[in-house]
Amino acid sequence: MSDFSNLQKKMYALARERSLFEQAKAYAYDYMDEVYERNVFPTEEALAGLSVFDEPLSDAPGDPAAMLRLLHEAGSPATVTTTGGRYFGFVTGGVFPPVMAAKWLTDVWDAASMLYVISPVLAKLETVCEKWLVELFDLPEETAAGFVSGSSVATLCGLAAGRYELLKRAGWDVNSNGLFGAPPIRVVIGAEAHSTVFKALSLLGLGRERVEKIPVDDQGRMTAAAVPALDSNTLVILQAGNVNSGSFDPLDEICERARKAGAWVHVDGAFGLWAAASRSRRHLTAGAEKADSWAVDGHKTLNTPYDSGIVLCKHRAALISAMQATGSYILYSEQRDGMLYTPEMSRRGRAVELWATLKVLGKSGIEELVDNLCERTRQFAEQMRAQGFKILNDVVFNQALVACDTPEQTAGTLQRLQQSGECWCGAGNWHDTPVIRVSVCSWATTPEDIDRTVAAFMKAREATLSRPGQVV
Numbered sequence: 001m002s003d004f005s006n007l008q009k010k011m012y013a014l015a016r017e018r019s020l021f022e023q024a025k026a027y028a029y030d031y032m033d034e035v036y037e038r039n040v041f042p043t044e045e046a047l048a049g050l051s052v053f054d055e056p057l058s059d060a061p062g063d064p065a066a067m068l069r070l071l072h073e074a075g076s077p078a079t080v081t082t083t084g085g086r087y088f089g090f091v092t093g094g095v096f097p098p099v100m101a102a103k104w105l106t107d108v109w110d111a112a113s114m115l116y117v118i119s120p121v122l123a124k125l126e127t128v129c130e131k132w133l134v135e136l137f138d139l140p141e142e143t144a145a146g147f148v149s150g151s152s153v154a155t156l157c158g159l160a161a162g163r164y165e166l167l168k169r170a171g172w173d174v175n176s177n178g179l180f181g182a183p184p185i186r187v188v189i190g191a192e193a194h195s196t197v198f199k200a201l202s203l204l205g206l207g208r209e210r211v212e213k214i215p216v217d218d219q220g221r222m223t224a225a226a227v228p229a230l231d232s233n234t235l236v237i238l239q240a241g242n243v244n245s246g247s248f249d250p251l252d253e254i255c256e257r258a259r260k261a262g263a264w265v266h267v268d269g270a271f272g273l274w275a276a277a278s279r280s281r282r283h284l285t286a287g288a289e290k291a292d293s294w295a296v297d298g299h300k301t302l303n304t305p306y307d308s309g310i311v312l313c314k315h316r317a318a319l320i321s322a323m324q325a326t327g328s329y330i331l332y333s334e335q336r337d338g339m340l341y342t343p344e345m346s347r348r349g350r351a352v353e354l355w356a357t358l359k360v361l362g363k364s365g366i367e368e369l370v371d372n373l374c375e376r377t378r379q380f381a382e383q384m385r386a387q388g389f390k391i392l393n394d395v396v397f398n399q400a401l402v403a404c405d406t407p408e409q410t411a412g413t414l415q416r417l418q419q420s421g422e423c424w425c426g427a428g429n430w431h432d433t434p435v436i437r438v439s440v441c442s443w444a445t446t447p448e449d450i451d452r453t454v455a456a457f458m459k460a461r462e463a464t465l466s467r468p469g470q471v472v
């Protein structure tokens with residue numbers, strides 16, 4: 001029989017002697033030295049190098065230093081530098097260096113934020129973040145926050161709370177009895193709601209097709225006049241920030257109507273709700289405070305590390321009931337017990353990084369962050385137009401949709417752009433036109449980064465025009 005105590009002794013020694021941690025720090029410094037300058041997408045060589053991970057699980061314990069070296073030597077070059085200033089794919093976000101430092105420190109806590117008694121400090125930081133966010137977004141004072149992995153789950157929670165509450169008001173306990181035989185719930189949703197919202201609807205048994213889809217205008221905004229009569233059996237799902245155009249639904253008008261009808265309004269504000277934190281963009285989210293629940297990400301506009309989404313719900317009891325966390329050994333305290341507000345029980349302490357980001361930025365720093373993302377997007381759109389590219393959306397926030405003269409030119413330009421390593425943007429389809437999606441999300445993006453990006457677009461288009469059809 002093998003003796004685990006040898007391994008234990010070795011692990012205790014590693015914690016004490018610290019060399020492995022010093023090595024990790026050195027590797028991380030090397031990475032940070034390069035990350036803001038190196039090619040945004042990994043080179044072919046780096047990608048090929050990933051094959052070293054294809055090995056059988058070893059029979060015996062491995063060498064810790066070799067494990068760390070492998071991770072750095074093969075792993076670090078194969079990252080996409082989303083933390084730099086020239087990554088514009090999807091809707092992402094960088095990380096502020098002081099927050100990375102806070103994350104390093106708290107990684108060694110390995111704390112779980114389920115109950116106060118398992119981590120008082122995380123319970124405290126969640127309470128503080130809840131208060132700060134409610135204030136930043138100007139939401140009703142009683143609003144509760146649950147700290148989840150992202151907006152996908154935040155929307156799932158918000159809609160679960162809405163489903164629970166609407167049915168409770170109709171005299172039906174959905175937790176006990178499910179949806180079979182329940183009074184029907186109507187779902188009113190914009191035709192361009194995010195795919196994760198439809199996912200949440202299907203997970204909740206509300207059906208992704210069984211919805212009243214409201215047509216949108218040329219910017220992807222719900223047409224308020226097309227919203228049917230609402231009633232107290234209706235979940236209305238609005239969007240603050242269209243994932244392509246960055247546009248905002250007419251929140252105020254629809255929220256007013258929903259409120260009068262007794263409907264539940266959920267706002268998917270994954271990246272756009274942050275407009276509320278900026279005086280010059282606040283008009284975009286006007287009326288959002290009249291909703292019942294909201295989903296927002298830390299890891300996009302706010303630039304927290306990944307794994308940071310927040311569900312906000314005006315009806316604390318409804319959210320807690322919908323998450324229905326119970327168990328004979330779970331004794332709730334007078335303090336905050338985070339699992340009351342989330343689907344998960346064990347959960348990493350993601351509120352630490354949210355708190356750290358809010359703390360180092362403060363209200364004015366958050367406002368400047370949001371404004372800079374919007375300004376850099378506007379700079380990009382203006383310079384691109386001046387170079388003869390088409391910008392297909394009204395640039396109201398941090399999203400720009402680029403097209404060349406023909407779909408072939410757009411595709412060729414994007415392909416060469418991605419291969420250039422100068423920046424990274426993704427493909428998309430905007431109202432049947434192939435586009436290059438540009439989402440400015442990182443604090444690190446400077447005016448010079450935009451200049452470089454526009455130059456890279458021009459070079460990629462030039463190469464496409466001079467060698468049409470040729471794949472590089």
Ligand SMILES: *Cc1c(COP(=O)(O)O)cnc(C)c1O
Nearest residue numbers: 091150151152194196243270297
């Ligand atoms: C990103 C995004 C989501 C999904 O959020 P995750 O954090 O990736 O789960 C939902 N809605 C919109 C509008 C988004 O941009």
